[in-house]
Amino acid sequence: MTAPERHVRPPQAPARVEDYRRTARRRLDRPVWDFIDGGAESERTVGANRRAFGRVTLRPRVLVDVSRCDTGTELLGARLDTPIGVAPTAYHRLVHPDGEVATARGAGAAGALFVVSIYASRTLEDIAAAAAGPLWIQLYWLRRRELLAELVGRAAAAGCRAVVLTVDAPRLGRRHRDARNGFALGPGIRAANLDAAVTAAAHLPAAGRSALAAHAAEAVDPSVTWSDLAWLRARSDLPLVLKGVLTAEDAAAAVRHGADAIIVSNHGGRQLDRASASLDALAEVVDAVAGACPVLLDGGVRGGTDTFAALALGASAVLLGRPVLWGLAADGAAGVAGVLDLATEELAHTMALAGRPDLASIDRSAVTLRAEAR
Numbered sequence: 001m002t003a004p005e006r007h008v009r010p011p012q013a014p015a016r017v018e019d020y021r022r023t024a025r026r027r028l029d030r031p032v033w034d035f036i037d038g039g040a041e042s043e044r045t046v047g048a049n050r051r052a053f054g055r056v057t058l059r060p061r062v063l064v065d066v067s068r069c070d071t072g073t074e075l076l077g078a079r080l081d082t083p084i085g086v087a088p089t090a091y092h093r094l095v096h097p098d099g100e101v102a103t104a105r106g107a108g109a110a111g112a113l114f115v116v117s118i119y120a121s122r123t124l125e126d127i128a129a130a131a132a133g134p135l136w137i138q139l140y141w142l143r144r145r146e147l148l149a150e151l152v153g154r155a156a157a158a159g160c161r162a163v164v165l166t167v168d169a170p171r172l173g174r175r176h177r178d179a180r181n182g183f184a185l186g187p188g189i190r191a192a193n194l195d196a197a198v199t200a201a202a203h204l205p206a207a208g209r210s211a212l213a214a215h216a217a218e219a220v221d222p223s224v225t226w227s228d229l230a231w232l233r234a235r236s237d238l239p240l241v242l243k244g245v246l247t248a249e250d251a252a253a254a255v256r257h258g259a260d261a262i263i264v265s266n267h268g269g270r271q272l273d274r275a276s277a278s279l280d281a282l283a284e285v286v287d288a289v290a291g292a293c294p295v296l297l298d299g300g301v302r303g304g305t306d307t308f309a310a311l312a313l314g315a316s317a318v319l320l321g322r323p324v325l326w327g328l329a330a331d332g333a334a335g336v337a338g339v340l341d342l343a344t345e346e347l348a349h350t351m352a353l354a355g356r357p358d359l360a361s362i363d364r365s366a367v368t369l370r371a372e373a374r
């Protein structure tokens with residue numbers, strides 16, 4: 001007698017970006033998970049970023065030739081296979097031993113932009129050697145300006161194509177989970193591109209407070225204003241991108257000060273609690289910029305329809321923060337590529353069903369904004 005045939009389920013490939021979240025959560029120690037997942041204070045803005053996408057409904061057009069849907073685009077002179085890129089996030093070695101080198105490999109495999117954090121845990125040169133796609137370097141305005149000058153020089157030499165200045169963090173948001181965990185960096189993980197003295201405080205645990213917040217208070221200059229941008233401009237020929245703009249007023253100021261691109265962002269809800277959801281702020285920024293430079297968005301983007309919504313409301317590209325760390329934690333470079341490819345496939349699928357076969361055809365008429373989230 002033969003044994004009854006049993007159906008063996010093959011291991012499930014992630015079907016949604018959120019599937020990587022579950023794996024990452026299982027793999028990571030609680031304090032690291034909390035650092036990644038958490039936000040400022042009540043974490044209302046973290047939730048608001050997601051809920052804002054629920055207010056968008058799509059207006060599909062039919063009988064359009066969608067036999068080819070092209071997600072390719074160009075941003076500040078670089079060709080990209082996808083408008084979905086990697087937001088700057090600190091210390092990738094917290095979640096994978098290869099850190100940003102693996103992220104660069106994954107982003108390159110997906111043909112995506114990778115914005116490298118000033119707090120990268122691998123050197124810019126190692127990251128650049130592993131990158132097949134474009135890199136931008138992100139800065140916080142350190143009190144020690146000479147380090148910024150050195151870093152933008154190194155970034156240009158390594159082939160970075162833009163400098164991103166994050167402008168929403170004159171001090172770090174109050175992140176209660178990190179304070180509760182007394183979160184601090186272990187000895188094996190450091191900001192590989194900075195003088196060790198700058199981030200020394202990030203390694204000193206203390207009960208009831210985040211060592212990263214203490215470090216940021218020590219290292220970052222909260223007195224920087226619009227007029228200081230000229231100092232940075234004088235030290236780098238790279239395009240200057242401002243990350244963390246949420247209002248028409250600041251978007252107009254950014255254009256007046258010659259920004260080459262703007263990233264609409266509330267830092268993934270990690271800075272000002274109750275700040276506008278990124279998607280809610282997008283239209284006013286796009287209107288104020290009036291085509292003077294590209295506008296990108298990050299915050300709560302978790303897949304292709306979210307991306308489609310942001311593009312329809314005027315973004316040229318979107319960046320993923322936490323989802324890339326989920327992919328990296330779950331499966332290294334392959335996980336990063338997996339997250340970006342999955343989101344890009346979803347975007348192409350949405351484009352086909354919405355009758356918008358290329359990014360230029362995803363315009364405001366492709367969406368309706370409802371008062372209530374669904």
Ligand SMILES: Cc1cc2nc3c(=O)[nH]c(=O)nc-3n(C[C@H](O)[C@H](O)[C@H](O)COP(=O)(O)O)c2cc1C
Nearest residue numbers: 036087088089090117166267268299300320321322
């Ligand atoms: C763990 C973590 C670290 C971050 N580190 C940085 C950073 O070093 N520089 C920066 O400009 N933004 C940083 N961000 C913010 C991201 O660039 C981005 O704005 C945010 O994560 C986007 O939201 P999302 O996570 O919902 O995609 C960080 C975010 C996370 C989750």
Ligand SMILES: CC(C)CC(=O)C(=O)O
Nearest residue numbers: 090119172212216267270
């Ligand atoms: C190390 C932190 C200051 C990086 C950051 O910007 C964040 O955690 O949101």
